[in-house]
Amino acid sequence: MxxxxxxxxxxxxxxxxxxxxxxxxxxxxxxxxxxxxxxxxxxxxxQLYVTRTRPYALVESVCEALDADELDRRTLLRPLEHRWAPSNAPSDDWPVDPATLYRVKHALPQGARPTEEWIEVLETIDDADARFTTFVEWLADVPEPNPETVTSVLGDVVEAYADHGLAVTRESDSPALLDTETDARAVVRGRTLVQQLRHKFADRLQEETLERSWGDVADLANVIATQRPGRREHSxxxxxxxxxxxxxxxxxxxxxxxxxxxxxxxxxxxxxxxxxxxxxxxxxxxxxxxxxxxxxxxxxxxxxxxxxxxxxxxxxxxxxxxxxxxxxxxxxxxxxxxxxxxxxxxxxxxxxxxxxxxxxxxxxxxxxxxxxxxxxxxx
Known part of the structure; x- marks a missing residue:
């Protein structure tokens, strides 16, 4: 050197x-x-191991939460732990900081319940952060997966991470910005993954080799993400x-x-x-x-x-x-x-x-x- x-x-x-x-x-x-x-x-x-990156973990956790008929508090809050944010969210409010996540997580009751019941639970908690209700209501409103909704829902998730989650990585990074570099590469691969998911999901539905579920979307995303065709996507x-x-x-x-x-x-x-x-x-x-x-x-x-x-x-x-x-x-x-x-x-x-x-x-x-x-x- x-x-x-x-x-x-x-x-x-x-x-x-x-x-x-x-x-x-x-x-x-x-x-x-x-x-x-x-x-x-x-x-x-x-080679970028996409499945070990935070943007991929966010996509995976969102699919897992959407696929569950009843969610425990860990499954419910995992997307927020990976910096989920709504599209067009104010930069100062998102993502939810770890301290707030810890406080609300331990205020939630044990046991699995449907998304609608979690909305009611959040309304009964004193000093509950409104961002948690925003997230759970978003989960409840997401439609069943098809090639178009997979692209729109997960595409918004990745773009929101690029707008809000990536900034958190940059703030805590070293002067060399190595973590930011990896995170930015993962965002680029996440965008590509979402586009590939649309076509692959449509093909698999037509072939009747999978069910129309968010769980199958997550499995298909894993298959695509573990194929590593390239080296560096971010310069x-x-x-x-x-x-x-x-x-x-x-x-x-x-x-x-x-x-x-x-x-x-x-x-x-x-x-x-x-x-x-x-x-x-x-x-x-x-x-x-x-x-x-x-x-x-x-x-x-x-x-x-x-x-x-x-x-x-x-x-x-x-x-x-x-x-x-x-x-x-x-x-x-x-x-x-x-x-x-x-x-x-x-x-x-x-x-x-x-x-x-x-x-x-x-x-x-x-x-x-x-x-x-x-x-x-x-x-």
Whole structure:
């Protein structure tokens, strides 16, 4: 991250820099801490697990409440816990704060009852918040599900969250706005989910493979949400992109910094029930094994492709970094992919200077900036 910080100090736009790791699971926490240390807001390109997000939990809880003939207080209030708000609600009044939720929840009686009875119960509670009545009356007025009502009802739920719930996340977020980034991505996916639900629900009703119930809508939403076709749906133009190697093929930036260029990461050994000795025989194609097709994962072809993608993505320069020891002091060897490259190695003294309080880019990286400046001047 010292390299990124120094490039930024030399007026390199943050969108012209990207950091690449073979697998973010091993590096995300370390890279996040380093980025914050240098005052950089990182964005990690990872698959968004929609079912673990608050907007999805809100949609799911609304469907659960609408599907129940009788609701206990937990099921009744769960949408409010996930920041339900009515459409066109005043910003200052919604969502209901956790303290009020806790107070009213414990004032409600135990036991399940129909929605209409909950309205009557709320009227008998002293100092009951009117927003709870607004919500329960909304539940009672929601019609039976069909493709059109699914879109209108759940679409309003997601949009209200975007208007009111997202602001709560932003207020309590860190300067890097990582939670806000995830929440905003989840809102985008929630909108897409609602549109997909309309068409899928119509198809399933026509095929008679499900019933016309909000419970089946929730089940169908789960099926759609657990399919993760993409990586990042929300962009943060002020943040540093940190990607896995699998996503580099679509990248086009000036400077790419690849971390973890070790023998364990590039290439990465794939676990298999087939013994390595037999894999080698199949790969050689000797005798009868020539009729067998080896798995792609048995070779380093995929790793090589992703390694080359790192270079293709960079318009000006690639910076390859690695650690030389584990935390236990064991030596770590460099990636064999580096053996075939004509590399400029940064001297240890220059590396230490980069990490010092008087930070300075190594001469080899400064050459990148000069080449970029010359190329820009000639355009």
């Amino acid at each position: 010292a390299i990124v910080a120094e490039l930024r100090d030399r007026d390199v736009p943050i969108r012209d820099i990207a950091v690449v790791a073979r697998d973010l699971d091993s590096y995300e926490q370390s890279l996040f801490r380093a980025a914050i240390q240098y005052g950089i807001a990182p964005v990690f390109w990872r 943060n133009a002020r943040a540093l992109d940190i990607l896995e190697a699998n996503d580099v093929w679509m990248l086009d930036v000036q400077y790419v910094i690849a971390v973890g260029m070790t023998a364990d990461e590039w290439p990465r050994a794939t676990e298999s029930v087939v013994p390595p000795e037999f894999q080698e025989v199949v790969l050689r194609g000797d005798d009868d094994t020539s009729k067998l097709a080896p798995r792609t994962a048995w070779t380093d072809g995929r790793d090589r492709d992703q390694f080359l993608d790192v270079f293709r993505a960079a318009g000006t320069g690639v910076i390859l970094t690695r650690h030389t020891q584990t935390v236990d002091g064991d030596d770590v060897h460099s990636s064999p992919f580096l053996d075939h490259l004509d590399l400029q190695t940064v001297a240890e003294s220059h590396r230490q200077q980069l990490l010092s309080t008087n930070r300075e880019l190594p001469p080899e990286i400064q050459d990148f900036l000069e080449e970029r400046a010359e190329a820009t001047a000639n355009e």
